[in-house]
Amino acid sequence: MTSSSDRDSSDRAGAAMNVVLVDDSRSSIAHLTGLVQSVPGCAPHPFLSSARALEWCLRHEPDLVLLDHEMPPPDGLAFLEAFRAEHAEVPVVMVTNCTEQALRHAALNLGATDFLNKPVDACEFVARVRNLLKLRRSHLSLCSRSEWLDAEVRRATRSLALRERETILFLSRAAERRDPETGGHLVRMAAYTGLIAEALGLPAAEADLIHAAAPMHDVGKIGIPDHILLKPGPLDPEERRIMQQHPAIGHEILAGSSSVLLQVAAEIAFCHHERYDGSGYPRGLSSDAIPLPGRITALADVFDALTSVRPYKAAWPLDAAYEYVVQNRGGHFDPACVDALLARREDVPAVMAGEETPPAECCARLRCAEFRF
Structure with missing residues (x-):
């Protein structure tokens, strides 16, 4: 006592x-x-x-x-x-x-x-x-x-945690700089992972961990040749095969750390292109075999891509983006994650407000493959 x-x-x-x-x-x-x-x-x-x-x-x-x-x-x-x-x-x-x-x-x-x-x-x-x-x-x-x-230890621990997160953010930005289509993608998609994790009822510390680790999801793009990563048009089959190596490259970069944050980041990097129905890559995992941070990030990543301007597309209106994720509920996305995002849809405009975008136009003809997810 x-x-x-x-x-x-x-x-x-x-x-x-x-x-x-x-x-x-x-x-x-x-x-x-x-x-x-x-x-x-x-x-x-x-x-x-x-x-x-x-x-x-x-x-x-x-x-x-x-x-x-x-x-x-x-x-x-x-x-x-x-x-x-x-x-x-x-x-x-x-x-x-x-x-x-x-x-x-x-x-x-x-x-x-x-x-x-x-x-x-x-x-x-x-x-x-x-x-x-x-x-x-x-x-x-x-x-x-x-x-x-005790106060000094807490202060030092907070400082180390902040530096660790800064390191992750800076490494993420290094990867992002090689992929100019992403813009403010890191901040927004990380915010979406936090919303989804909270709506799923995860403990605050776990939700915060996923939110902090999510920006590292595409760090493996560092290992993708420029002529593929920066190609303005569609990728041919061989180029797509090489592009699809970036989750494994990201995992190799981040794996083996004693840091829990980096461990989760490695898991997210490896799994964020897996699909709930098993049709994703690089390992074709399905359902609960995909770690939850990967399932959450997969939805957050695609949702931000849909609602953001990219060189090859306009931003989708929110209603169209919601319709898309609902249509892919149980296919591309974990149904529970989709439901969680919809439960927090009132918070989405605030996340989007972090970056100015032109008036959105729905490009219904665009397929998922064209977003390079």
């Missing part, structure tokens, strides 16, 4: 020590308060009512509690049990004239730190308080240091 003292340790490490005194005897409270005031750096909080003391402790963070046993409800043991439910690390000293071993065992089992017998010896009391508060300060200092180190 995380105690409130642990949560607030960074704020408390250098502050005055709050010492709570609980005793229903006015004379005892006055005596103990005077002794606590003699210890430098202490702020005494005396209570004649254990109920009020407990209420205060549940709303504040004490550093030491000096607790009588024999009091109106809650008595010392009941107070200690309720107190420990909130404050796991704060030292509690039972100050009592009862020497019964059963009481001490019960108090220890409930989390008592130490005992002082009444009547309290002033010298012993001050020494015990100083020692316990010294330990308390050390605990707060360690907690504060731990929280600082």
Whole structure:
């Protein structure tokens, strides 16, 4: 259980020590308060009512509690049990004239730190308080240091993750620069993968991972000769065969990394041209044999190609693009992914708004092959 003292340790490490005194005897409270005031750096909080003391402790963070046993409800043991439910690390000293071993065992089992017998010896009391508060300060200092180190680790981890994503984006752009028809394709298609993954109900971290890895889907185009990649007209059969090698090339480039992000990117690069009915390439995988990130990216990739201007076509209107993906539901595309995209169709215009495009015209005569998917 995380105690409130642990949560607030960074704020408390250098502050005055709050010492709570609980005793229903006015004379005892006055005596103990005077002794606590003699210890430098202490702020005494005396209570004649254990109920009020407990209420205060549940709303504040004490550093030491000096607790009588024999009091109106809650008595010392009941107070200690309720107190420990909130404050796991704060030292509690039972100050009592009862020497019964059963009481001490019960108090220890409930989390008592130490005992002082009444009547309290002033010298012993001050020494015990100083020692316990010294330990308390050390605990707060360690907690504060731990929280600082934890924050530094989180900051460094975030920095590494951002650099890793930057590396992926830059490599993706390197591939994209060799294929001038794509324009802002990377950003848009990655955004579509995120929408689809979220609508499928994937955990946020998994959806974010797919979104971050998707821009690497076409990195294998680096290995395609310029005369094929940049050819303005249709590809002949041999050129198409060579072009269809880019998923395997992309997988070879990205595979073998210890980075989870690059592992997913390698999977996407290899599988984003597979089709749900098994008619895709390079391995002819079908249905669930295609990893889910590949199925998601396959739809996002084609959907952005349909709705974007390319040198060989105008952008399709959204209704025509939706009709196309629905017609290919269960053929080219995973039905669940199509349904997920349609469920998030209200978010699609915002993704498209990232790039200005001319007025769209539906080119119904264009076939899928002409998009070089």
